[in-house]
Amino acid sequence: MSDDHREEAAGSESSNKNSTKKARHFDIEAIFAQTISEQQNRNAARQTEASGLDDLASTSTAKESDGGKAGRVEGRNSGTDKTTDSSVDRLSAKLSDQKVQPDDEDDDDDVGPALPPGFVPDVSVVADTSAPQSSAADSKDGHESDEDDYSVSSLIPTIYETKITHGTKPVLAISFDGQGSKFVTGGQNYAVQFFDFQKMDSSMKPFREVFPFESHVITSVAYSANGETLLVASGEPQIRLLDRIGKQWAETVRGDQYLVDIANTKGHTATVNHVCWHPLIKEEFLSCSDDGSIRIWTTRDFKVLTKCINKHKGVIKTKGALGRRVIPTTCAYSWDGKLIAAGCDDGSIQVWKHGQNYINTKYLGRNAHSAPVTSICFSPCGKKILSRAMDNTLKLFELADFKKPLFEVKNLETSYQQTSCGYSPHGEFVFTTTSERPTKTSEKGSLVFFSSANLEMVYKIDYDDVGAVCATWHPKLDQILVGLSDGTGRLYYDPRSSVRGALLCATRPVKRVRATEIIKEEMIIAPLALDMFQPRGEEGEEKEVTEWRIKRVLRMQSGRKKPQFRKPAEMPMTGHSAGGRLAKSGGTLHSYIAQELGKSQNQTFIQDEDVRASILRHAEDAEREPLYISKAYKRTQPVPIFQEEPVEDEEEPEYKVRKLNK
Structure with a gap:
């Protein structure tokens, strides 16, 4: 028979045997209950053995000790034995109950590895199942655990804070850039300070401070989405555009304040209250002013020649119930950029559709507040709007129904329009x-933090002796920046959820300023690492850094054998004097003869000691034959009279005689 036939016969026999076998059924629950009961029996037996060994050890220890000390030891051991016995009894009773009911599915916690030999349960940590567990026992700190507080504290990054110093006057404006690498602060001290997380240490000092408007209060600042441009608004009608390092590169045009129709002016004519960028169009930004207008600008209209944005892109007039002009105190874009909202000083909130004719409003809340609106913000869904006003209220409105707010919070005191x-x-x-x-x-x-669903307060941070003016929450960093009325700021963060930002600089040590310090320690410098010992194109062995090269350089550094570098001699003068150099006299035959003739003729004049007599010797010849000036003044010139003989000094008058000191 071949191998193939044998394999086929063996396969048929095995299949016949398997067909006659019956399938076995396993009761998993019964097997699992049996395993639990066996393990519980083993644990109870080991606990009994361990308690017996502990009783023997405590008895022998009590017998070896003497005096009052022995009595105290016996008392403590007896108390421990009683406690241990009682705990073991409770544990064994529990195990026996579990043994009686092995089918109970709630006793899965008792299943586990065998306890080590000599294990005695600690009574202080054994929970009493008869009494209900309190929330105080579950909390580690002894305080009541609240699931809502835990969720709020984990979502609001306020575990740690850092202090930022802007000045001594209130901080009215703050802004993060899009990536969260920088932020700026502006306030009543007319300054705008730039902070960079990459350059700061734990002292949180700014790297630049500028005064873009000299003596005007900063009312609003806003970073563009890419962080390249910063808008700064102040008491002036012009808006300044600064770059990353605080240098101004553009500004908006100043409007004509004598024109009645503000739509005909090219820019604002009064204080700018608020500025903001479009969320999607990076060149467009919005501003509102005390002149009663909201203007839309674009950086594409920037002119390099004038360094100015010469005209606005669009203008919106804010009007009251009777058609009169009202002042917009704040403005904002919606999250998708399709709506423009403004809060006015009469308490109204007006919303327009972006990109159309801004004559009529799309949504209008004429009686939203009873005082000037300080801030407005659209909800992420774009269907609600949040507003804050000087009437000490915070309201949440539905855009479709502006007559009545959905929720309102009162008694929120405020003293600043920002x-x-x-x-x-x-x-x-x-x-x-x-x-x-x-x-x-x-x-x-x-x-104060509220729930956006019903405006119920969920968290609050109080400041003693200082007021909070402005705040912003960066979405990428998950950090909160607050500006206070004493010229400082607070930056809150949570290491669990926050990224970069304050985490980069909060742990950096402060660098000391060593400008006025003297270092007296010796500095060790490796000579071969200095530049003077490096090869400079020499050939042969001199190309390598050797001992001979070190000695040669050290000899040159010493004062004895250091080569003297002298100034080379200048080229001789071939012409007239030039460049501060004088031509040498007597260099030619003519100059030599003229010099000698002059010396010979004036030899008597040079040797004569009485210069006056040598001059008067030629007076008679000059009088007979005048050559220069005497001919012009011959008729009017007086006759000179010279003194021929010296006169003896006359006696000085009495008032000129010096009085000798007695």
Whole structure:
């Protein structure tokens, strides 16, 4: 028989055997219950053996000790034995109960590896199952655990804070750039300070401070999406555009304040209250002013020759109920850039559709507030708007129905027109700042967080003796920056959720300034590492750094054998004197003869000591034959009279006689 036939026969026999076998059924629950009961029995037996060994050890220890000390030891051991026995009894009773009911599925926690020999349970940590567990026992700190507080604290990054110093006057404007690498602050001290997380240490000092408007208060600042341009608004009608390092490269045109129709002017004519960038169009930005207009600008209209944006792209007039002009105090774009909103000093909120004719409003809340609006912000969905006003309220409106707010929070004191509000990055919270003045000299403030669903307060940070003016929450960094009324700021962050930003510079040590310090320690420098010992194109062995090269350089450095570099001799003068150099006299035959003749003729004059007599010797000849000036003044010139003989000194008068000191 071949191998193939044998394999086929063996396969048929095995298949016949398997066909006659019956399938076995396993009861998994019964097997699992049996395993649990066996393990519980083993654990109980080991616990009994361990307690017996502990009783023997405690008895022998008590017998070896003597005196009152022995009594105290026996008392403690007896107490421990009683406690241990009671704990073991409870544990064995529990195990016996579990043994009686092995089919209970709730006893899975008792299943595990065998306990080590000699293990005694600690009574202090054994939970009493008869009494209900309190929330205080579950918390580590002894405080009541609240799931809502835990969720809020994990979502709001306020675990750590750093202090930022801007000056001594309130900080009215703050802004992050898009990536979160820089931020700026502006305030009543007319200064704009630039902060860079990459360059700062734990002292949190700015790397640049500029005064773009000299003596005008900074009202608003805004970084572009890419962080290349910074808008700065102030008490002037012009808006300055600064670059990353604070250098001005453009400004908006100043309007004509004598024109009645503000639409005919090319720019603002009064204080600019607020500026902001378009969320999608990187060249476009928005501004509102006390002249009653909201203007749309674009950097494409920038003229290099004038370094100015010569005209606005669009203008919006804000009007009251009777058609009169009202002042827009704040403005904002929606998240998608399709809507433009403005809060006015009469308490109204007006919304227009972007890109169309801005004559009629799309949404209007005429009686939204009873005081000037300080800040407005669209919800992430774009269907709601959050507003903050000087009437000490925070309101949430539905755009479709502006007559009545959805939710309202009262008694939020504010003293600054730049008080801000906003949404968290994911829209689950809203925040605002408060500033209260109980007296003329004291001030209190806070940063308050509310739930965006119903405006219920969920978190609050109080500031003693200082008011909170403005705040912003960066979505990428997950960090909160707050400007205070004492000229400082607070930057809050959470290492669990925050990235970069304050985490980069909060742990950097402060660098000391060593300009006025003297270092007295000796500095060790390797000679071969200096540039003077490096080869400079020599050939042969001199090309390598050897001992001979070191000795030669050291000899040159010493004063004895250091080569003297002298100034080369200048070329001789061939012409007239030039370049501060004088031509040498007597260099030619003519000059030599003239020099000798002059010396011979004037030899008597040079040798004569009485210069006056040598001059008067030629007076008679000059009088007979005048050559120069005497001919012109011959008729009018007086006759000179010279003194021929010296006269003896006359006696001086009495008033000129010196009095000798007695």
